[in-house]
Amino acid sequence: MxxxxxxxxxxxxxxxxxxxxxxxxxxxxxxxxxxxxxxxxxxxxxxxxxxxxxxxxxxxxxxxxxxxxxxxxxxxxxxxxxxxxxxxxxxxxxxxxxxxxxxxxxxxxxxxxxxxxxxxxxxxxxxxxxxxxxxxxxxxxxxxxxLDHEVAADALDEWMELGSLPFHFEVHPWMRELLAPNRTIHLHATDAAPAAAAEWVVDLTGEQITWRRAHEKATVAMRGPLVDLLLVTYKRLTPSEAGIEILGDAELLDFWLERVSFG
CATH class of the missing domain: 1.20.120.450 (dinb family like domain)
Structure with a gap:
């Protein structure tokens, strides 16, 4: 997509x-x-x-x-x-x-x-x-x-697609440790419109990492400007450096950012 x-x-x-x-x-x-x-x-x-x-x-x-x-x-x-x-x-x-x-x-x-x-x-x-x-x-x-918001949103989509490919478990076996019940992560861009087009959910509850564009309650949510969300996801800024609001299980967010390696 x-x-x-x-x-x-x-x-x-x-x-x-x-x-x-x-x-x-x-x-x-x-x-x-x-x-x-x-x-x-x-x-x-x-x-x-x-x-x-x-x-x-x-x-x-x-x-x-x-x-x-x-x-x-x-x-x-x-x-x-x-x-x-x-x-x-x-x-x-x-x-x-x-x-x-x-x-x-x-x-x-x-x-x-x-x-x-x-x-x-x-x-x-x-x-x-x-x-x-x-x-x-x-x-x-x-x-x-x-960065233009359309480009930023497409960059996050691509990161989600590539970062959730199953072969990562073969190359980086430690990524499997992310998978467990009640582990979902919500990225919510606060400055992009329409809002539905600027939210992502990463689902770690199954046998693979999956993701979807959605507005849902999650184990942890990361809220902030779209470009800052992109930079945090790519590990170019920490959430605190970007001024991102974290709601919920911050340790899960840190664990996810640590274990998912792409880009």
């Missing part, structure tokens, strides 16, 4: 990079990124741009298996980046990725890290990969991060 079209995702990849370039203009890119330990802002930017180029190659070649991603995993060479250099490089990669995704269309079959993958996976995934890493850089540089 996605609330944004393929074309909108393609456009957002470019738009988010444009916003990121504005945020880093004249900035010191050696500043560390608290939400990405061990990386400076410059290294973060090279990781993001390298990932976009990797995705572009996967889509362009209709890859039938994973391609090497070493070029955006080893960041040791990027400790002193210049915004005047890395900014245009980011823009070029984003434009190229968006163009390749548009040419392929949303339904082209190719390898993805999840089953049943098509081009649409990469359009959506790299929209929100770009969004969250823009948040990483923006917050590291001491600026306020803002």
């Amino acid at each position: 996605t609330s944004l079209s393929h074309d909108r995702h393609c456009s957002e990849i470019v738009a988010q990079i444009d916003l990121l370039r504005a945020a880093i203009d004249g900035a010191d890119l050696t500043v560390p990124v608290p939400s990405c330990p061990g990386w400076s802002v410059g290294q973060l930017l090279r990781h993001l741009g390298g990932g976009q180029r990797w995705a572009e190659e996967v889509v362009r070649t209709r890859a039938e298996g994973p391609l090497s991603d070493e070029h955006f995993r080893d960041l040791s060479a990027y400790t002193h980046e210049d915004p005047a250099v890395v900014g245009p490089w980011l823009a070029e990669g984003a434009e190229r990725l968006a163009e390749t995704l548009r040419e392929a269309g949303p339904d082209a079959e190719l390898w993805t890290p999840v089953t049943g993958g098509t081009t649409a996976f990469y359009a959506r995934r790299f929209t929100h990969e770009t969004v969250i890493h823009r948040a990483d850089a923006t917050l590291a540089l001491g600026a306020k991060f803002t």
Whole structure:
């Protein structure tokens, strides 16, 4: 389920990079990124741009298996980046990725890290990969991060979908410890309209993690602005840093945020 079209995702990849370039203009890119330990802002930017180029190659070649991603995993060479250099490089990669995704269309079959993958996976995934890493850089540089509500809601939907895939139990067996009776988590955005479109329930009471868009009483509720809910869910801010209101079993919320690893 996605609330944004393929074309909108393609456009957002470019738009988010444009916003990121504005945020880093004249900035010191050696500043560390608290939400990405061990990386400076410059290294973060090279990781993001390298990932976009990797995705572009996967889509362009209709890859039938994973391609090497070493070029955006080893960041040791990027400790002193210049915004005047890395900014245009980011823009070029984003434009190229968006163009390749548009040419392929949303339904082209190719390898993805999840089953049943098509081009649409990469359009959506790299929209929100770009969004969250823009948040990483923006917050590291001491600026306020803002985001369109439609994009933020789609980012939370995607996080819920990917974060609840059963294969996580194989990769991260400790996630099974989340499952137990009477464990539900409600995310309620207080600044988005219509209200029904900005609420999520995570259900940990069955044999798998499930989620739904709903307004329901839960074991614990997290209430606050939509973008802050997104940043807390992605572990970019703590609930206290974001000023999020917690109602109910706060320990369950902490446990969930600790054990669910995605992004």
